[in-house]
Ligand SMILES: NC(=O)C1=CN([C@@H]2O[C@H](COP(=O)(O)OP(=O)(O)OC[C@H]3O[C@@H](n4cnc5c(N)ncnc54)[C@H](OP(=O)(O)O)[C@@H]3O)[C@@H](O)[C@H]2O)C=CC1
């Protein structure tokens with residue numbers, strides 16, 4: 001067993017199994033405390049909430065909670081390993097919600113037979129929480145699940161692998177293309193993967209200026225082209241009239257490679273075919289589509305990002321989901337709409353251009369400098385300014401787009 005593998009297992013096992021626990025926010029030491037917390041005192045907020053459901057935000061933890069819900073059908077890039085095996089990832093997302101945005105998240109794994117079973121289960125428990133973060137649910141089922149839950153629930157429902165990934169990818173891509181001297185409207189994109197993350201990333205990049213005719217998306221069968229008769233409605237949106245059929249065909253002259261598929265699927269020979277000064281975001285977790293060491297050995301003019309913490313340019317939805325939910329919860333947004341997503345994109349992209357406080361460098365002992373450039377196109381997850389910048393931009397966008405119940409912009413400390 002490698003050192004790192006054992007360290008990771010020990011981290012999860014000791015001193016207590018798992019990564020999260022419940023903490024009390026009220027005193028529970030005296031008989032009076034118990035009388036207030038439980039019977040008879042608890043009856044008072046029960047009566048208030050029964051008379052006015054919005055009082056749940058006043059008297060319970062609802063307003064600061066998010067349920068992280070998965071069925072384990074697309075656990076990172078490891079595939080469909082079932083609900084229980086997804087629990088470490090969902091606990092991990094809960095850890096990140098707490099660490100970065102002080103949101104109390106509960107992980108929930110759902111075993112189900114049909115999509116409708118899953119949707120009904122989540123709908124039935126939704127009122128418990130302030131928001132729902134769907135995670136690691138594979139395409140195409142994830143699209144119907146999210147659409148239905150958004151329409152049935154009164155709280156924000158957000159499929160992180162789609163939109164969290166798309167927001168971070170778009171922010172990093174805008175900056176990387178700028179550094180490489182390329183215009184997003186002219187850039188040719190190859191997207192390996194045509195699932196939840198890939199379709200959402202490319203859709204948001206189109207909203208940021210990418211041209212559909214410049215996008216080659218690939219699934220396991222190759223390029224998604226107009227003559228294919230096996231495409232679902234989501235893949236069909238990216239069908240291109242082209243003679244290109246393989247990854248090799250698509251990579252010839254491309255400006256961008258975006259990997260949202262699986263480990264080691266991009267070869268050095270294909271990377272060598274790209275246009276000058278390309279951008280490579282190989283975002284599959286835990287192992288990217290191409291190892292950065294191979295990519296850098298193949299050509300020196302690229303910008304390379306991965307989904308991992310241990311290489312420069314971490315393109316990972318951790319930069320988004322804690323902060324977009326913080327902003328949404330703070331103004332009690334009914335949904336997370338495109339205006340809020342785009343506000344998060346531009347807040348992230350702008351923050352990467354500012355000089356980095358010493359506390360960020362201190363959190364990364366192997367890094368001596370973080371300056372906007374090829375090895376720093378996105379802020380680091382440990383950057384304490386993320387909360388104030390992204391959550392505030394999201395809260396303002398929610399208010400201005402009319403989906404907030406609270407119309408005062410919260411105060412955020414940097
Ligand atoms: N860095 C980040 O923040 C994030 C990274 N990801 C990564 O993206 C990947 C996909 O996740 P997600 O979209 O949720 O999963 P989905 O199951 O929804 O989609 C997976 C997609 O990858 C394609 N694929 C798998 N193997 C190959 C292959 N050998 N060649 C071409 N295409 C292939 C599948 O093709 P087909 O349609 O033919 O089955 C499918 O379109 C994972 O590796 C995940 O770790 C996801 C979210 C966030």
Ligand SMILES: CC(=O)C(=O)O
Pocket residue numbers: 075076077136160161284285307316317318
């Ligand atoms: C980061 C993440 O959500 C994923 O790889 O699925």
Ligand SMILES: [Mg+2]
Pocket residue numbers: 076135136160161
């Ligand atoms: Mg995920």
